[in-house]
Amino acid sequence: MAHVDNLRRHFPVLRRVVYLNTGRAGALPDETVQAISEALAAQLHEGRRGDSYWQTLTQMRELVRDELAHLFHVPETAFVLTNSTTEGIHLALWGIPLEPGDEILTTNVEHPEVGLPVATQRQRRGVRIRVLDGALPKDELCRQLEQRLTPRTRVLVCSHVSYATGHRLPLEALVEVAHRYGLWVVVDGSQGAGAEPLDLGSLGVDLYAFPGHRWLCGPQGTGALYVRADRLEELEATLLGPAAVREPAAWTPDGHYLPAASARRFEHTEGEVSAWLGWWHSLRFLRVTAGWEYVFSRTHGLSGMLMDKLLDLPGVTLATPRDQRAGLVHFALEGVGPDVILREARLRDIDIQTIPERGLVRVSTAFYNTEDDILRLVQALSDLRRG
Known part of the structure; x- marks a missing residue:
């Protein structure tokens, strides 16, 4: 049995749906759901009492950090656990020392989970926002970045992979330019983390x-x-709670406290044990059962196959550059609106996404997808084209 076939057995949704929408929400492995169910059942029957529940909560959060450290090749102490990308972006931006009149550079291909936290900096702190054309090729984008810099520019905020176009921004080059001028670089990794x-x-x-x-x-x-690591002391804490202090008694009523020595100092809540338990199971599944190398190569390979098949169809325009892709592929079909394509896909149990403001269809190719998934989507598009 091929590796992908073995992996797909752990995702029951794949038995009835062509799941090409991981960029919105990934499919859940069976062991993740089972672990969450068992954790909630234990709370139902045993309550959240004694030391066991709280020890498990702490343990699960540390296990998640360990998995993230393995995935991203940095120490586990570098991670703040949050409930969303939006929370992470807010913690980042509010933690950077900014004054009225300081400037943030961002791009025109950002998700609202980035755009709205940036907007709060303008409204609440008087920060100026300058916008780059994020769809430019690497050299042109870096050139525009340098041209837009002023003595008050402090931060660059951008995506790893744009939700709107599917292209991977040239992070390495952007970081090099931004750091040359002393800027902070804040990245939305929603469509990159786990895709490459x-x-x-x-x-x-x-x-x-x-x-x-x-x-x-x-x-x-x-x-x-x-x-x-070298930004840890410069970043200011925004929301404080018991999770942020060095130890439970490391604070006083008169406003003094000792922050945790790690990035945990920016955490304000511990969350729910079943959620962290579930995420740990998913991360472990991806590392141990699937294998990260397979996950990345399969995702990249299927996105390339999809591009090839789409280009064989008359009237298709790709919005995602082949050499700047990860797991998202965006396209338009001449004479057929994205809403029509979405409706037809749903009739065939094909789950995809649209970007209405750009007139694009978005497809996510994940490691658990198959070549047949790609062909079924392409057949649906072909039928619509003839139709």
């Missing part, structure tokens, strides 16, 4: 926020923020 290999330490990005529920196949309400 990433060494956060080598990349040099300052802050990288990502969710657990997309390419990392975890439950909703999980996520993390990576903080580069």
Whole structure:
């Protein structure tokens, strides 16, 4: 049995749905759902009492950090556990010391989970926002970045992979330019984390926020923020809670406290044990059962196959550059609107996404997809084209 066939047995949804929408929410492995169910059943029958529940909560959060450290090749102490990318971006931006009149550079291909936290900096702190054309080729984008810099520019905020176009931004080059001028670099990793290999330490990005529920196949309400070690002391804590202090008694009523020595100092809540247990099971499944190398190569290979098949169809325009792709492929079909394509796909139990404001269809190719999934989508498009 092929590896993909063995893996697909762990995702019951794949038995009836062509699941090409991991960029919105990844499919859940069976062991993840079972672990969550058992944890909730234990709470139902045993309650959340004694030391066991709280010890398990702490243990699960540390196990999640260990898995993230393995995936991103940085120490586990570098991760702040969050409930979403949006929370991570907010923690990053509110933690950076900014003054009225300081400037944030961002791009025009960002998700609202980035755009809205940036907007709050303008509204609440008087920060100016300058926008780059994120769809430009690498050299042109880096040139535009340098041209837009002023003495008040402090931060670059951008995506790893754009939700709107599917292209991977040239992070390595952008980080190099931004750091040359002393900027902080904050990255939305929603469509990159788990879709392609990433060494956060080598990349040099300052802050990288990502969710657990997309390419990392975890439950909703999980996520993390990576903080580069040499930025730890510069970043200011925004929301404080018991999770942020060095030990339970490391604070006083008159406003003094000792922060945790790690990035945990930016955590304000511990969350729910079943969610962290579930995400840990998903991360372990991806590492042990699937294998990260397989996950990345399969995702990349299927996105390339999809592009080839789409280009064989008359009237298709690809919005995602082949040499800047990860797991998302965006396209338009001449004479057929994205809403029509979405409706036809749903009639055939094919789960995809649209980007209405750009007139595009978005397809996510994950490691558990098959060549047949791609062909079924292409056949649906072909039928619509003839139709």
